[in-house]
Amino acid sequence: MSTTMNARLLPGTPVAEAILARVADGVAQLRTAGVTPTLATVLVGDDEASAGYIRIKQRRAAELGFASPHVRLAASASQADVHAVLAEFNSDPGVHGVLLQYPIPGGLDYDRALQTLDPDSDVDGMHPVNLGRLVAGLPGPLPCTPAAIEALLAHHGVPVAGREVVILGRGATLGRPLATLLAQKRPTANAAVTVVHTGVADWSRYTRRAEILVAAAGVPGIVRPEHVRPGAVVVGGGVRYAGRRLLPDVDESCARVAGAITPRVGGVGPVTVAMLFRNALRAARSAADLVAHPLGDGGGASSRHPQSEFRRQQRT
Ligand SMILES: NC(=O)c1ccc[n+]([C@@H]2O[C@H](COP(=O)([O-])OP(=O)(O)OC[C@H]3O[C@@H](n4cnc5c(N)ncnc54)[C@H](OP(=O)(O)O)[C@@H]3O)[C@@H](O)[C@H]2O)c1
Structure with missing residues (x-):
């Protein structure tokens, strides 16, 4: 940064650390209650940068106390292969959050894959249902x-x-x-x-x-x-x-x-990554019916979207 700088710096690292410390507390509480918060990750293809990001997120997940099953699909995977992995996680009540690492190889449609994910498991908060919740002012992962x-x-x-x-x-x-x-x-x-x-x-x-x-x-x-x-x-x-x-x-x-x-x-x-874990904690709390209070560390959501509730009832 130039020596003629006048501006006060607004670093993200202390913000992320504060959020992650609260997430770690929330994870510990869930574990004490017998729930292992679980964040699954899916990587498609050989992109080294993406593989690196996934490794960082998995290491951080482990530090915070999340279980983090991981699936890596070959670059030759079909759209149906990606959907099948997400469907498997959707139907596993022990998996609370799912991250499909962006980007996925050319020829595959990321948005279409994302739409097959249970919106309540969407730790990126980018599922169309979650964007709709945001616009409607309804609770959901941000x-x-x-x-x-x-x-x-x-x-x-x-x-x-x-x-x-x-x-x-x-x-x-x-x-x-x-x-x-x-x-x-x-x-x-x-x-x-x-x-x-x-x-x-x-x-x-x-x-x-x-x-x-x-x-x-x-x-x-x-x-x-x-x-x-x-x-x-x-x-x-x-x-x-x-x-x-x-x-x-x-x-x-x-x-x-x-x-x-x-x-x-x-x-x-760094704050963006911390938010991903906050959404994952929120998903685990919500699935465990240990409800977060509005704007708390669970991401400010306590209720489920009717579609997700329907899916949950279908599989329990
Ligand atoms: N820091 C992080 O952790 C983080 C995380 C996620 C994303 N990002 C970054 O956020 C950025 C935005 O991503 P996104 O997916 O939301 O956006 P996007 O789809 O890439 O769209 C970029 C937007 O910028 C506008 N734009 C581009 N060039 C412009 C110009 N010369 N003058 C005026 N407007 C211009 C575009 O206008 P038009 O709509 O008119 O084309 C468009 O609305 C990306 O750089 C992405 O890498 C950062």
Whole structure:
């Protein structure tokens, strides 16, 4: 980071650690009650980066006390093979959360596979039922990166309620669900949210007035100091990978203008992973009918979606 930086840093690592410590407590409580929280992982193909992410998540799962069965399918696996593995986990009452590592090899349809997953087992919070719950304001696992950004801002005491948030990007993973989340009527949200994208040619007209600017475009260096209101809070959500090199949306020179900014490495990413385990704990609690209270460490959900309840009754 440049020596002319003025901005306060908003690191994600302490936020993730705080969340994971609470998850570990929740896991221990479940184990004491005789339930082994179980997070299954599925990897399709030979992508080394994906295999590395799965290894990190499995190691962390073990540290937190989760059981973590793993299935690795060959790159030659068919769509039906992927669906069969997910169906197997869906029908196993001992498996509470399931992670299908993204991406899966070309020729296979990730979204279609995700739709076969029990929405209550969806630890990424990206199943269409869960996105629908988010929009409807119903309990359910939250999409990890948007939830991570809300948690990061709350942890660092950045007020969001009543402030002008501008999100650059309307993608399904980040911009769109984040806009919904931060506009909700809750103390850590409740913002005036604007979303800009390629359809808004002069998007900097909006970002320059943002009190909180979230980059969610996946275009390296797209956010530059001239796009930032002096003193604003800048959150780097969008990243692109060049091999293992991480290329963030936010150019580091923005730290000269911003009042607070997430670091280039160790910002939103670690909190996103922590949210995945929070969703997994939520799923285990919910399955064990040890109900989490709203906005607690279980992810703020106690009730099941009727479709999932139906499936659960079918298999018990
Ligand atoms: N930090 C983390 O842990 C984490 C986790 C998940 C995802 N991400 C990152 O989040 C980013 C967004 O992912 P996503 O799947 O939600 O989005 P996406 O589907 O990749 O869409 C990107 C969005 O950015 C907009 N955009 C792209 N170039 C632009 C430009 N030059 N000017 C204005 N708008 C532009 C696009 O506009 P149009 O809609 O008009 O095309 C689109 O809405 C990605 O970089 C992804 O890697 C980070």
